[in-house]
Amino acid sequence: NDLYAVVGHPVSHSKSPRIHSLFASQTGEPVEYTAIQAPLDGFAATVRQFFDRGGKGVNVTVPFKEQAWQLADRRTGRAEKAGAANTLYYDSEGLLTADNTDGCGLVRDLVGNHGVTLRGANILVLGAGGAVRGVIGPILAEQPAALTIANRTVARADALVDLFSDEAGDTVLTACGFEQPDQPFDVIINGTSASLQGDLPPLSANVIGTDTVVYDMMYSLQTTTFNQWALEQGATNVFDGLGMLVEQAAESFRVWRGVTPESATVIDTLRND
Ligand code: ATR
Numbered sequence: 001n002d003l004y005a006v007v008g009h010p011v012s013h014s015k016s017p018r019i020h021s022l023f024a025s026q027t028g029e030p031v032e033y034t035a036i037q038a039p040l041d042g043f044a045a046t047v048r049q050f051f052d053r054g055g056k057g058v059n060v061t062v063p064f065k066e067q068a069w070q071l072a073d074r075r076t077g078r079a080e081k082a083g084a085a086n087t088l089y090y091d092s093e094g095l096l097t098a099d100n101t102d103g104c105g106l107v108r109d110l111v112g113n114h115g116v117t118l119r120g121a122n123i124l125v126l127g128a129g130g131a132v133r134g135v136i137g138p139i140l141a142e143q144p145a146a147l148t149i150a151n152r153t154v155a156r157a158d159a160l161v162d163l164f165s166d167e168a169g170d171t172v173l174t175a176c177g178f179e180q181p182d183q184p185f186d187v188i189i190n191g192t193s194a195s196l197q198g199d200l201p202p203l204s205a206n207v208i209g210t211d212t213v214v215y216d217m218m219y220s221l222q223t224t225t226f227n228q229w230a231l232e233q234g235a236t237n238v239f240d241g242l243g244m245l246v247e248q249a250a251e252s253f254r255v256w257r258g259v260t261p262e263s264a265t266v267i268d269t270l271r272n273d
Contacts, residue, residue, distance in 0.1 A: 001030045001031065002029075002030055002031055002032065002056045003032050003034075003050075003053070003054060003055045004020060004033045004055065004256065005033065005036045005050055005055060005059070006033075006035050006058070006059040007036045007037075007038050007043065007046055007047060007059070007060055007061070007064060008035075008038070008060070008062055008064060009037055009038055009040055009062075009063065010037060011036065011037045011061065012035065014035050014061060015245060015270060016033065016035070016059050016061075016249060017033050017034060017035050018270065018273070019249040019266060019270070020033035020249060022261075022266045022269060023253050023266065026261055026266070027253075027257070027259050027261050029253075038064065040063075043064045043067045047088065051090065051096075056089065056256060057087070057088065057089040057252070057255075057256040058087075058088040058089070059088075059252055060085060060086050060087070065085055065086055065130060065134075066130065068084070068088055069082075069083060069084050069085040069098050071088075071098070072088065072095075072096050072097055072098030073095040073097070074091070074095045074097050075097070075098045076097065076099045076100070078100050078101075078103065078138065079098045079099050079100040081163070081164070081167070082100040082102070082103065082133055082134040082137065083130070083133050084100060084130050084133065084134055085099060086099075086101060086102055086134075086248065086252070087099040087255055087256075089256055099252070099255055100134055101248045101249075101255065102131070102135060102248050103135035103136070103137055103139065104247070104248065104251045105244045105246075105247035105248030105249075105251055106135045106138065106189070106217065106241075106244045106247070106248075107135075107142060108247040108250075108251070109241075109243035109246075109247045110187070110213075110215060110239075113263075114213070114237075114239055114243070116187060116215075116237075117186075118143075118187065119142055119144065120143070120144065120145050121144045121145060121186040122144070122146045122185050122186045123148070123185060123187045123188075123189065124150060124181055124185040124188045124189070125139070125148070125149050125150070125189045125191055126150050126151070126178070126188070126190045126192050126201050126203075126226075127149075127151055127190065127191035127192035127193070128149055128151035128153070128156035128157040128160050128175075129192070129193065131191045131193070131217060132149070133160060135189070135217075136160060137164065139189075140164060140167045140168055140169070140171055140173070141167075143169060143170065143171060144171050144187075145170075145171065146171060146173075146174070147168075147172070147173050148174050148185075149173075149174070149175045149176075150175070150176050150177060150178050150181060150201070150203075151177070151178075151192075152177070152178065152192075154175060154177045157175035161173050161174060161175045178202050179202060179204070181203065181204065181206075182204050182207070183206060184206065184208060184209030184212055185207055185209075185212055186211070186213065187212070187213045187214075187215065188207060188208070188212060188213070188214050188215070188230070189216075189217065190215070190216045190218070190224075190226045190227075191217045192226075194225070194226070195218050195224045195225045195226050196218070198225055200225055200226065200229055201226075205233045208233040210235075210236065211237070212230075212235050212237070213239070214226075214227060214235045214238045214239070215241075216238075216240050217241040218240065219240045219242045219245055223238075223240070227239075227240060242267060242270060243263075243267050246263045246266050246267045247263055250263045250266075
């Protein structure tokens with residue numbers, strides 16, 4: 001079997017081994033996939049060791065995605081701009097290559113699985129950290145009418161607008177604080193880690209209309225704090241990040257194996273685990 005692994009710290013909670021083993025049995029690809037916890041000061045050594053043992057590919061999770069990006073000899077276009085990588089492999093020329101499939105995963109879940117229209121939409125993205133930086137490029141590629149990045153620290157949202165202005169095309173790309181938006185959006189994507197602390201970005205209830213699609217990039221067994229708030233404001237199209245998790249994995253699998261697994265059944269299986 002060909003060996004793959006997710007490297008993180010902590011990593012025991014990771015669903016990637018489960019997802020990739022479901023992909024492997026579904027496609028018949030000879031893939032064996034494990035989880036490796038790297039010491040906080042030992043990411044590079046852990047990755048090198050894994051490839052030296054014959055490993056074919058690595059997924060990278062918290063807190064090593066920026067280090068994975070640094071470590072690589074070359075980066076795909078989408079990884080370059082994301083500033084972080086979740087997928088590593090050696091290309092045909094023997095160069096350690098960094099890719100980022102997170103944004104692709106988000107867009108496929110929204111558009112493909114949930115039937116959400118991003119083209120021409122008025123989108124609000126909450127947060128301006130690494131997770132959001134990874135998804136802005138793929139969202140802009142869908143050509144929304146407007147993309148507003150709101151963050152607690154407005155300067156970080158401003159910096160993302162500067163970074164992605166060259167990819168905005170006709171999309172009106174702006175930054176602001178949480179308090180400013182006061183009209184309903186077509187789509188609201190929460191990419192803050194506020195939910196982890198049970199916190200809520202201080203948004204106006206006016207950003208939620210009856211047709212607003214609300215997406216929390218976070219996934220947990222219970223409804224996330226943010227989605228709970230959105231439901232209380234009357235939102236009815238509310239999704240969590242499980243589909244994104246499976247779709248980013250599917251895209252990594254495709255990058256490594258050249259085979260695209262079917263993700264809907266895997267999402268269902270995980271939902272019922
Ligand atoms: P990640 O890789 O998850 O994006 P990060 O780069 O540390 O991690 O970014 C965390 C994001 O969540 C940031 O947008 C952060 O806001 P700041 O830039 O102002 O720090 C946001 N965030 C974290 N805790 C938050 C909270 N309690 N309320 C609102 N936003 C929060």
